[in-house]
Amino acid sequence: MTKLQFEQHVRLTQEPLRRFLMNLCSGDMALSDDIAQEAYIKAYLNINSFSGKSKFSTWLFRIAYNCFCDNKRAQQRVTTVDIDNTVAYSDSGTDGRFRNQELYMALSNLNEKERSCILLFYMEDKSIKEISLITGIKENTIKSHLSRAKGNIYEYFKTIGYERE
Secondary structure, X not given: OOHHHHHHHHHHHHHHHHHHHHHHOOOOHHHHHHXXXXXXXXXXXXXXXXXXXXXXHHHHHHHHHHHHHHHHHHHHHOOOOOHHHOOOOOOOOHHHHOOOXXXXXXXXXXXXXXXXXXXXXXXXXXXXXHHHHHHOOOHHHHHHHHHHHHHHHHHHHHHOOOOOO
């Protein structure tokens, strides 16, 4: 793959990859951008390992998902909290910042595998087979994760008083 071809793939996958990571990171834009950047760097450095057996986007999403998992493991090892780096939100502009807060809260109640499957399936329109390639989870297990995740999200919204009209 040439540098120009790689750049074209980056342009095509940038928005869906960042959206997937933003939702996976519960709306933390800075973290999702860091992980996306790391994924693109790793993809570029390992472009020779792309065999073309799957779509480029599937290969890239797998790299990004692995970067997310690595980041999650690293965060779990950190035991101290850096108070200076916490973000305080003011009341101004909260509509934009918290537009999807309820969805992020519902997604945060899911385990990592369920959240990944539901985001890839419903928000990124990936097939069960593609999700399997990205996450390394068997197809039947993905179907179970999707079913369980939908039920958990439904229960979450029910407990906060959200009812379908």
